[in-house]
Amino acid sequence: MSKENKKYWKSIDEYNKKELPVSKSDEFMEGTTDEFDPSKLDGLSRRKFLALLSASTAFAVTACSDYHDQKELAPYIKRPDGLLPGKPNYYASTCSGCSQACGILIKTREGRPIKVDGNDLHPINKGKICATGQASVYNLYDPSRLQFPTKGKNKVDWASADSDIINKLDKIVKSGKKIAVITHPINSPTEKKLLDEFKQRYSTAEVYSYELFNNCNKKFAWFKSYGSPEIPSIKWDEADIILSLESDFLAKEANHVEATRLFSSRRDIMKSDHFNRLYVAEAGMSLTNTNSDYRIQVRPDAQYDFVLSLMSEVVKRGASVINVDSSVKKKLSNYSLDSFVTKWNLDAIKVNYLIDDLVNNKGKAIVYAGDVLPADVHIAVNLLNEILGNTKLYDYDKAYVNTGRQAHLDDFKVLINSFNKSEFGAVIHYDVNPAFHIPSSMNYADALKNVGLVVSLVESENESTVSDTYTLPINHAFESWGDAQARKNVYSLRQPVIAPLYNSRQREAILLTWITSSSEAYNDDMYHQYLMESCRENIYNKMKLAVDFKSFWFAALHDGYVELNKQSTKKHVFDLTAFDLRKHSSASTDFGLLLSRSYFIGDGRFANNGWLQEIPHPISKAAWDNYAAIAPSTAKKMDLEIGDVIKVSVGDNSVNLPVMIQPGVLQDMITVELGYGRTVIGDAGKDAGINANDLLNQQSGSSPWITSGVSIEKTGEEYELVSTQEHHPLDEDFVKDFHLKRGIIREATLTEYKKNPEFAREHDEELVSITSEHKFTETKWGMAIDMNKCVSCATCVASCDVENNVPVVGKDQVANGREMHWIRIDRYYSGTPEDPIVSNQPMLCQHCDNAPCENVCPVNATNHSPDGLNQMVYNRCVGTRYCANNCPYKVRRFNFFNFLDHFADSYYENEVTPLVYNPEVTIRSRGVMEKCSFCVQKISEEREDAIREGREIKGENVVTACQQACPADAIVFGDVNDPNSRVSQYKKHNLGYLVLQNLNVRPNVTYVAKLRNTHSEDT
């Protein structure tokens, strides 16, 4: 190990040597299970009584019935072509989780979608999607989905609702009142056309599209700089130096799945040791930040000064590749990097490295500003990239398609005013939830009462479905036709993979019915026809292909996308007049607030998805909640501890939030994630987190997500935040000394590695087994995880949850350390709490050759297979939990309850939700242990295929769920006995090491030691 004495820590308390909460450090503590007190149980509820009644009836009936009876099997009357019960079918489609329109492949079994993965062929996301996309299949079976149209609380039928609405809309138009259609930005060309037609049909209709988190600032800057709002995509894989300014481009912005793939491809130790170098300048602690080589702490309101100081330094050094106008030089003369460094007390060495790197890597570096930053920062960044010649890394062929102007908070203020003046006769919520997203102080919900007709087209009830008007259920994306174009070069199609589960219609078809003025015009196929026609006009006709439309259409549906002909792009010339100085610097030193999107539940759209709520936050590892993240020094100053509730006030608005002390956050900064605190939602999302949308900066002209001059106040209340961070600790206090020697995380800098290539293994010990070794002669399964590529996005966790039917346990059980994830991402800090270095490590069952869990099981429920799997036999397990106790990696999970009916008042106990489960994996019940199986169902599938095709099993044909999902391609699975397989290449590599190697448990997961690409002088 390079830094023998580097000490890793996982929480502030641990760093300060405070004792951990006992429930977190000691899962097996006496009394943890004592909470089961029958007297505390609710009495006999109606549900329980009925369950009991039906159970006893069932028993009675069984006793009298023929126990041989194996029930009935009903075959298809006419089996559809290509559908084999027992075999999955895959359909290409387009994800609708956000506006990026990634290509997806939906796996269906017996006609029901059970898994979503990226579409391998898709030119943008290349077979990968984010965690939210992975878990989105759950939303189809969400029990809170609306099942029929309602008016107020009354069920209505579609025909009467349609004719009434059409009637009313016509009257509104006649009376001269306006109709507001509120939508999210529409990335579908056909839907855009449809909305235009709607506007034509109802002449007073106005469309307002908005997104809580958008790139409008960036788009505006691009428009000012280059005269077009078309933002190019970045060739991350060609960038040697990346400077990210308050941008979480690896997890939240633009197409982060694509960015992760391209970024990580430059950290591939098998291909080259020419790594990229990532500088991050930000105030919070984002996922991108944890992957940085250098972190510089800059407040968001000081970013403008930072960029100009950098630019001034570059110009001063004469490094500009373009002719810098004297007016620009004059403008820059007031800025100097040195004084910026002194003013903000930055590390001068780091900033020097940064400026050297930027200057020395002109044309191969990129400065990238985050969506939250104001437009003038983006313009300055654009100019800086021009000056450095970095525009070579812009890819205009894959540019982001402009979805049109979006409504800002200012526009909503005007809109709400007009509502109150009764200028609007109708509001149509087109699959949106503005009452939740718009700060409550703007009184959107109240203003709706002054609008005669409110129609909400939604999947399930939300804050905006006002009780006394129409709420029309719409289809889930998997039940709908559609198209999308997020990027200039790709047109994607969406096809239904299941018939609508309920009496819902797809949202486009509802509008189409209203356009035709007759409720009878509706049929299930109408939007399909409309879409085909629009595709023929806009895509097919322009492509001038030799094939007829029908073949084109089916080929496009099969692939899920069409790659469009390259359009000649006009030259993008930077307009220097766009670059103008701010009147006065906005940088302040008082409390600053930075708002961002939740990593998994987005802007609240996915709040009812238990899988997503339960994935721990990538950095804090908190689940089911949002919080105000503050620096340890701020906490000390204000005498705050984790869980203390503070009142955060911005102007007249205030929100009470629990505190999370987050190492790495800048002093006097608060970062809060939005999307939590939904009130009108299903059981999972209810009471999860706190709605902090009131903290949005409502000042006109400023970035809504950045505020300074925030005041915070301790309230004295406490709130329980649950975090998985101290669960399953590898390094409990009493083994801490061992931990230093064990080198669970092994990392070095690139230079150190080049000097000492064997550093990762030099402390490994030659160990002798006392038992005779088992020879694995045929296939032996193994995995390698490249920690250079892993960015800890947790997509693997989501994918594993869906593939392996991992139950959601709820916040109260996470508090007890009972989360059931088969794979987790351990996060270790090193350095100081103010400026920590973060190391991440995915941890899953290591399928040890000498597995310690196996020899303590009294019933042989866990044992070894001849192909190297550590098997778990649920039927044998009696729940002693000895194995979990003896597992050094703490990856075994115990079913303390029958989690399917335990979580949130039997949330899963309904007819529909269990349909999401993968039929290839057993559903575990109470009292049994479970853990990662290396996706044994996929191994069996390969064996089946190999036998059918009469060949040997091929290791690389088995792709585990985590591997399939990993956007960074950091996980490799295969046959370690095959010397040519990728996994054995990693195993042989001198960076490959085994965690806890000296226990001689012989794990089968090889970790590739992380290299940080810092300057050699640092080491």
Add this chain to the structure above:
Amino acid sequence: MKKTILDYTLKVRVPLTIFVVAISFIITFYVSREERDGVGYQPEQPIHYSHKLHAGKMGIDCQYCHTGVTKERHALIPSVNICMNCHTVARKDRPEIIKLREYYESGKLLPWKRVHKVPEYAYFNHSVHVNKGIDCESCHGNIREMEVVKQVKSFTMNACLDCHREPQKYLPYLSEVKEGPKYCAACHR
């Protein structure tokens, strides 16, 4: 010492009772074993379909109807349209065929009674067995002789493992048969 009635009870009656109970339990256990495993189960089917006629007398290949057997886990009960391949023409007037056509035309599900079943936590796969050359008869008995299908062999884990351990004994017609996998994850996941 005088023998009491208690002595007699303790020394003779109780052991004898225990012995009789135990013996009868053991005998019942073994005798009823097959019955409990479902051997001999022969439910009445909604349509009196005869395997003896179709597979035996007419010699139709099993895979003509059970199409999944080489492709996947399930052998598949034939979908009604497979029956109708012939019966749109053949024997249209027989009462059972009329019944069949009613199902086909109305689209009502045809609820065949299931005969053979392994528990749902055992992931049995037809294709791996059939593609290795194992005959249907080895597990299902001589279906060609059955008017109504009946379970003739036990479908317990023991029965599976017997053959996996000694395939030569149970599958003498396969000259180069290897032992089947015997570890848990081969069937359970």
